[in-house]
Every structure is written in structure tokens, then in C-alpha cells.
Amino acid sequence: MFLNEEDWKECPDYITSGQNSCYFNASYTSVWTPYCVQLASKNEVYDKKCFSVDEIVLPDPPVHLNWTLLNTSQTGIHGDIQVRWDPPPTADVRKGWITLEYELQYKEVNETKWKELKPRLSTMVPLYSLKTARDYEIRIRSRQRTSEKFGEFSEILYVSFSQIGIGCDHCTEEVEFPWFLVLVFGVCGLAVTVISIMLSKQPRLKMLIFPPVPVPRIKGIDPDLLKKGKLDEVNSILACHDNYKTQLYSDDLWVEFIELDIEDPDEKNRASDTDRLLSEDHLKSHSSLGAKDDDSGRASCCEPDIPETDFSASDTCDATSDSDQFKKATEKEEDLLCLDRQDNDESLPSLANTDPQRRHRNSQSENSHLWAPFGDSVESPPLSVHTQISNQNSLASTDFYAQVSDITPAGRVVLSPGQKSKLGRAQHEGCTEQNFTMDNTYFCEADVKKCIAVTSHEENEPHVQEQGYNEDAYFTTESLTTTVANLGASTAAPPSSEMPVADYTSIHIVQSPQGLVLNATALPVPDKEFNVSCGYVSTDQLNKIMP
Amino acid sequence: MSTKGASLKGLLLAALLVSHMLLTKEGVTSLPICPNGSVNCQLSLEELFDRAVKLSHYIHFLSSEMFNEFDERYAQGRGFIAKAVNSCHTASLTTPEDKEQAQQIHHEDLLNLILGVLRSWNDPLIHLASEVQRIKEAPETILWKAVEIEEQNKRLLEGMEKIVGRVHSGEVENDIYTPWDGLPSLQLADEDSRLFAFYNLLHCLRRDSHKIDNYLKVLKCRLIHDNNC
Numbered sequence: 066m067f068l069n070e071e072d073w074k075e076c077p078d079y080i081t082s083g084q085n086s087c088y089f090n091a092s093y094t095s096v097w098t099p100y101c102v103q104l105a106s107k108n109e110v111y112d113k114k115c116f117s118v119d120e121i122v123l124p125d126p127p128v129h130l131n132w133t134l135l136n137t138s139q140t141g142i143h144g145d146i147q148v149r150w151d152p153p154p155t156a157d158v159r160k161g162w163i164t165l166e167y168e169l170q171y172k173e174v175n176e177t178k179w180k181e182l183k184p185r186l187s188t189m190v191p192l193y194s195l196k197t198a199r200d201y202e203i204r205i206r207s208r209q210r211t212s213e214k215f216g217e218f219s220e221i222l223y224v225s226f227s228q229i230g231i232g233c234d235h236c237t238e239e240v241e242f243p244w245f246l247v248l249v250f251g252v253c254g255l256a257v258t259v260i261s262i263m264l265s266k267q268p269r270l271k272m273l274i275f276p277p278v279p280v281p282r283i284k285g286i287d288p289d290l291l292k293k294g295k296l297d298e299v300n301s302i303l304a305c306h307d308n309y310k311t312q313l314y315s316d317d318l319w320v321e322f323i324e325l326d327i328e329d330p331d332e333k334n335r336a337s338d339t340d341r342l343l344s345e346d347h348l349k350s351h352s353s354l355g356a357k358d359d360d361s362g363r364a365s366c367c368e369p370d371i372p373e374t375d376f377s378a379s380d381t382c383d384a385t386s387d388s389d390q391f392k393k394a395t396e397k398e399e400d401l402l403c404l405d406r407q408d409n410d411e412s413l414p415s416l417a418n419t420d421p422q423r424r425h426r427n428s429q430s431e432n433s434h435l436w437a438p439f440g441d442s443v444e445s446p447p448l449s450v451h452t453q454i455s456n457q458n459s460l461a462s463t464d465f466y467a468q469v470s471d472i473t474p475a476g477r478v479v480l481s482p483g484q485k486s487k488l489g490r491a492q493h494e495g496c497t498e499q500n501f502t503m504d505n506t507y508f509c510e511a512d513v514k515k516c517i518a519v520t521s522h523e524e525n526e527p528h529v530q531e532q533g534y535n536e537d538a539y540f541t542t543e544s545l546t547t548t549v550a551n552l553g554a555s556t557a558a559p560p561s562s563e564m565p566v567a568d569y570t571s572i573h574i575v576q577s578p579q580g581l582v583l584n585a586t587a588l589p590v591p592d593k594e595f596n597v598s599c600g601y602v603s604t605d606q607l608n609k610i611m612p
Numbered sequence: 613m614s615t616k617g618a619s620l621k622g623l624l625l626a627a628l629l630v631s632h633m634l635l636t637k638e639g640v641t642s643l644p645i646c647p648n649g650s651v652n653c654q655l656s657l658e659e660l661f662d663r664a665v666k667l668s669h670y671i672h673f674l675s676s677e678m679f680n681e682f683d684e685r686y687a688q689g690r691g692f693i694a695k696a697v698n699s700c701h702t703a704s705l706t707t708p709e710d711k712e713q714a715q716q717i718h719h720e721d722l723l724n725l726i727l728g729v730l731r732s733w734n735d736p737l738i739h740l741a742s743e744v745q746r747i748k749e750a751p752e753t754i755l756w757k758a759v760e761i762e763e764q765n766k767r768l769l770e771g772m773e774k775i776v777g778r779v780h781s782g783e784v785e786n787d788i789y790t791p792w793d794g795l796p797s798l799q800l801a802d803e804d805s806r807l808f809a810f811y812n813l814l815h816c817l818r819r820d821s822h823k824i825d826n827y828l829k830v831l832k833c834r835l836i837h838d839n840n841c
């Protein structure tokens with residue numbers, strides 16, 4: 066059945082096309098009229114298809130194929146031919162009613178696979194370089210130019226050169242390319258070349274072809290060291306090399322790498338930082354001995370991954386290891402020095418200079434030794450400088466150091482009171498505890514905050530004093546100076562009476578990188594009840610106190 | 613002295629260039645260039661027909677591909693084909709439906725018909741190019757084809773008007789034209805209906821472009837090659 070204009074009609078001819086077919090001759094169809102056909106039986110429709118004639122046109126194959134010889138090669142082995150054909154007669158190409166494309170395929174007689182040429186409009190095509198000794202078969206098919214489906218293939222055209230008389234009976238068999246000979250000669254030639262280069266006395270040529278393989282070499286280490294077996298020296302150098310990763314230290318030789326131990330509030334509350342500092346340092350110095358034997362390089366001077374305490378402990382760069390409290394400073398400084406050992410060895414003497422300075426300061430200040438914070442170190446693993454400081458404090462009777470209780474993310478240091486002020490701290494805790502949750506290491510500041518009732522009138526002073534802020538790692542000292550000054554000048558007495566701790570001295574001058582010159586008595590501490598012993602307030606805290 | 617020599621060289625070079633241009637003018641065959649200011653410079657009718665046939669063939673090729681892509685992507689399983697037998701908006705134009713009819717019709721009438729069909733498609737093509745962009749996840753190929761078809765159709769229309777101007781002895785009829793009112797159907801909210809409207813339009817476009825291509829080839833063979841293409 067087929068449909069035309071909403072009306073299903075029966076197939077007019079079931080016979081002409083054979084079995085299971087329906088034939089519509091030209092009278093039933095018109096080119097651009099859409100039709101649908103469906104296969105149905107009684108009430109059941111099995112299949113349905115809609116189309117228009119121009120979509121499904123498959124032209125007849127071309128006719129009258131023939132070929133002519135164009136030319137042959139000089140040896141007579143190959144020849145070119147031109148193939149011609151006529152379009153199918155049923156396609157009215159002459160009137161332009163349909164435009165056809167042709168595709169030609171050819172192959173040798175005893176081959177199985179056809180070679181294809183791409184479709185073209187013209188009805189002739191040349192075939193080049195056919196072997197005259199062989200026979201060929203050619204076939205062509207056509208399709209409507211805007212369609213994709215080809216019609217049937219034409220009849221096969223046989224091409225035989227011998228028929229024309231140029232058959233190459235006496236031709237020699239086609240010479241295959243002498244691959245074997247080429248290979249053999251190539252290999253020989255290459256071998257000869259290589260050997261001649263190797264044996265040649267020309268160093269430049271030799272270098273060009275055979276560049277020398279670089280011998281493994283570590284920068285900074287004299288290979289003789291390795292040869293002589295001075296393992297310790299090599300180890301030390303290697304260890305220092307590890308720290309090259311941390312370019313942080315390159316600028317400030319004596320700046321320590323301070324880690325914050327923020328997660329450990331109780332520890333700070335319990336013992337004074339100085340105590341912790343001193344005791345741990347003592348421990349670490351023992352461990353440093355062990356670390357000395359460690360070849361892994363972990364016991365390196367300035368390994369940032371190692372907890373802070375190892376800094377003091379690591380003495381691979383420093384042979385001495387006594388638990389002198391200054392040793393810690395020394396070690397730290399030298400640790401840092403180690404980092405830049407390769408950069409400038411003259412740092413050592415400068416360090417040595419700062420050392421006595423420091424020690425002198427320490428003695429001066431009695432109990433305050435400021436560890437200059439390293440600005441960038443706040444991102445590092447938890448600081449435990451305070452622990453070290455506390456350790457030291459516990460061991461020593463006097464407080465040489467003011468513990469750095471914490472470092473703010475901004476890189477400012479918060480110092481906590483020393484040994485003496487440990488007592489004060491206990492009392493401080495009687496004060497209302499604000500901002501405890503913020504950072505336990507700042508408890509002193511919290512104490513200060515709550516203990517200092519009024520700070521508003523002090524605002525002017527810190528501002529004034531903070532003008533001299535320098536934004537490097539040492540600014541905290543000035544802030545601390547400010548704070549201390551504030552505290553000193555404050556008339557608002559903290560509720561808890563605390564002896565103003567002489568632990569703290571103002572930092573008079575910041576001499577980077579040599580260190581700080583502390584002014585022990587720079588600030589008056591008039592108010593006994595004023596609780597200075599909370600220590601230096603970091604600038605952050607200070608800023609919090611002040612609007 | 614050197615400047616004189618340089619100027620002489622320049623003059624010689626200019627003379628050579630001009631002579632070269634004049635001499636090689638014969639070699640240019642495909643696109644004859646009219647010298648500036650020439651009044652009678654015209655492309656031959658053969659040239660015009662050649663270009664027209666090329667354009668119409670290209671347009672039909674593009675619309676055929678576009679329809680196939682659209683069919684593949686959006687129409688599968690929706691049974692659009694069964695419903696798309698309804699008429700196109702150009703059905704009111706009585707175009708020859710087979711070869712005999714095409715051969716019997718007078719070439720001037722055929723030209724006018726071609727013009728009418730082209731004009732009728734001007735508006736739909738513009739809207740097709742813009743509305744097809746709103747189809748959800750329309751492939752880039754469909755998008756640029758729509759734009760290209762619209763452009764080429766304009767050019768073909770211009771070319772046809774030129775041809776008609778040459779061939780027609782009398783007055784050119786401008787009345788053969790079918791307006792298109794299918795824009796609302798392309799903007800329907802219901803996606804199914806909207807896609808069917810597109811399908812229908814593309815189907816009609818393919819058919820009409822095939823018609824135009826065929827008619828032009830018939831005309832070309834008839835007028836230029838005397839039925840001996």
C-alpha cells in the first residue's frame with residue numbers, strides 16, 4: 066500500500082520486481098512529492114517508510130567503457146591509460162535534469178582488493194603507472210551528485226597491454242629494491258664511521274659525537290673529601306645542603322626559626338615558658354648527640370620539618386653540645402648560619418659578634434632575651450620556642466629570657482613572663498579570662514586586657530610609639546616596647562597586684578640582624594599593682610585592646 | 613646622475629608592468645575583470661549561469677546535510693517523517709514536477725518561478741538562522757549551515773535577478789512570491805512541536821533547493837549548451 070494525499074492505496078504491481086516486492090512505475094510517482102509506503106496485513110502494520118523520489122534515486126551504471134594507451138615508460142615496464150565511459154542512458158544528463166558523479170575502481174586480475182579513485186564529474190579518467198606485464202580489471206559506478214548512495218557497478222572492463230602489442234614478454238622481472246644490500250652496506254658504513262670517530266684524535270669531533278657523561282658531583286663538596294673518607298665533614302655539608310630548600314633563612318642569619326605550639330594550651334599554662342625552654346633544651350641536647358650520628362640528614366641544622374626543639378638539638382653544624390643556656394642561642398644562630406654556610410662564610414664571624422652581644426644583653430637584662438620572631442615562620446609547624454625557653458628557665462635560676470609565648474599569624478611575637486612572672490601568671494589567671502579561646506598562648510595578654518581596666522587613654526601613646534614601626538620581623542619588639550610603655554604609663558591598675566616583673570626590658574634599638582639592644586631600665590614601672598607581668602602584648606592583642 | 617638613473621629604472625619598470633598586465637589579460641578566464649570606468653563590461657550569460665548553478669548546488673548540498681544532521685539528532689523515534697508530508701509554504705507556486713513539465717515550460721516562466729521560490733525563502737531563512745540557535749544544544753554545524761544558506765540564498769537571488777534582466781525581453785514580474793507565516797511555529801513552547809516545525813521547514817528547504825538546482829541546470833543546458841550538456 067502506499068499513501069498519496071492521505072489515502073492509502075494498494076500496490077499496483079507485485080510481480081515485476083520479483084518476489085516480495087512492489088513496483089511503481091513512473092506514472093505513479095513524481096519527483097518531489099513525498100510518499101509513504103507501509104507493509105501491512107489486514108490490520109497490522111509491519112513497517113512503514115516515507116520518502117520523496119529525489120532522495121532515493123540510484124542511477125544506472127555507466128555504459129560503453131573503453132580505454133586507450135597514453136604512453137609507456139622508457140623501460141616499457143609501466144604504462145598510462147585513459148579510461149572513458151558514457152553516462153547511463155536512463156539518466157538525462159544532457160538536459161541537465163540529473164547530475165551524476167562517477168567512481169572508478171581497478172585492480173590487477175589476480176588481486177582481491179579493488180583500488181578506488183575519488184568520485185568525479187567527468188566521464189574520463191587517466192590511470193597511471195600500470196604494469197604492462199599484468200592485466201587489469203576496471204569497473205565504474207555512479208550516483209546522484211548530492212546523494213551518498215551509489216548505483217550498481219558497471220560491467221568490468223579488461224585491460225591487457227599484450228593485446229595492443231606492447232606486452233612485455235621479454236621484460237625482465239621487476240627489480241625489487243635491494244633492501245638486503247642496502248642494509249648490509251649501511252651497517253658497515255655506520256660501523257666504520259663510528260670506529261673512526263672513536264679512534265680519531267680530534268677531541269672536538271669526539272666530543273660532538275660522544276659527549277662526555279657528567280660525573281656525579283655535589284656542589285660544594287670537594288670530591289677529595291669523599292675519597293679520603295671524611296664522612297663527618299661530608300655529612301655536615303650535606304646536612305646543610307638540605308636546608309637550601311628553605312631560602313627563608315638566607316637573609317637573616319641569626320634569626321631563629323620559631324615554631325608556634327598553638328595546640329597546646331595546657332602546657333603553656335602549666336609551666337613557665339622559660340622552664341619549658343630550659344628543660345627541653347636539656348633534653349634536646351642529649352638527643353642532639355644521638356642525632357649527630359644520624360646520617361640521614363634529618364639531624365640537619367635547619368630542617369623545618371623537625372620540631373622546633375630539634376633546632377637547639379641539631380648541632381651537626383656545631384660540634385659543641387653542652388647544655389649551656391647560651392648554647393641554645395648559639396646553636397640556633399649557628400643553625401641558621403648553617404643554612405647559609407654556602408652563601409657566605411663570613412657570617413660566622415658576624416655571628417660570633419652577635420653572640421657575645423647577646424650574651425651581654427642577656428646578662429644585662431637579667432631575664433629577658435628576646436627571640437626575634439621570624440616573620441615567615443608563623444606558617445611553620447607549631448612553635449615550641451616557648452617550651453624551650455621555659456625549659457631553660459626551669460633549669461636556670463635566673464630568667465635570662467623572656468619566653469616567646471606565641472607568634473601571631475602576622476608574625477608578631479608574644480612574650481610571656483619569665484620565671485618570676487610565673488608566679489604572677491598564676492595570679493593572673495585569677496583575673497577574668499577573656500580571649501582565652503582565641504589563643505592560649507596569649508593568655509598573658511588576656512590577663513593584661515582584663516587586668517588593665519582602662520586602656521583608652523593609653524591609645525595615644527601606643528600610636529605614637531608605634532610610629533617607629535618597622536615592618537620587618539622585629540617590629541614586635543617595638544610593639545612590645547609600646548606595650549610596656551603603655552603598661553608603665555597606665556594608671557589603671559590591674560586588679561591583681563603583681564610585682565612588676567623586671568623580666569622585661571624595653572627594646573631600645575632594633576639592630577637587625579645583629580640583634581636587639583635592650584634597655585633594661587628604660588621604662589618606669591610605677592605601679593606595683595599594675596600587672597605588667599603578663600608580658601608583652603602582641604600588636605594584634607594590642608590592636609584589639611585599642612580600637 | 614644617480615637620481616636620473618633611478619627614475620629611468622622606475623619608468624622602465626612601470627612600462628614593463630603595464631605591458632605585462634595588458635599581455636596577460638588574455639590568460640584570465642575564470643573571473644574576467646572589468647577595467648574601471650568601463651560601461652559595457654558585463655559577465656557573459658554563460659558565466660552568470662555557471663555561477664548560479666554553483667550556488668544552487670551548494671545551497672542544496674548544505675540544506676541536505678543540515679536536514680540529515682537534524683534528522684539524526686532530533687527526529688529519531690519521533691515519527692516526524694510520517695507527519696512531514698504536509699505541504700510547504702511554496703506549494704502554491706506551480707512548479708514543474710517532472711522532467712517533461714520542466715522541458716515544456718517556457719524559460720522565462722521558469723526563471724520567474726525560480727525567482728519566486730527564492731524570494732519566498734528569503735524570509736524563512738533569516739528566521740531559521742536566528743531561531744535555530746535557540747534549539748537546545750544545537751550542534752555548531754547546524755548553526756553555521758543555517759547562516760551560510762541564508763547568505764548564499766541572497767547571493768543567488770541577486771544573480772538570478774541579473775540573469776532575468778538579461779534574458780527577459782519584456783518586463784520582469786515581481787509578483788510570484790509566497791509569504792511565510794511559520795515563525796510562530798518555530799517559537800512554540802512545546803519542544804516536540806517546535807522541533808517538528810523545524811523538521812518540516814528543513815525538509816521543505818531541501819526539496820525546494822533541489823528543485824531550484826534542477827531547474828537551473830535544465831535552463832543552463834537548454835540556453836547555453838543547447839541541450840547538450
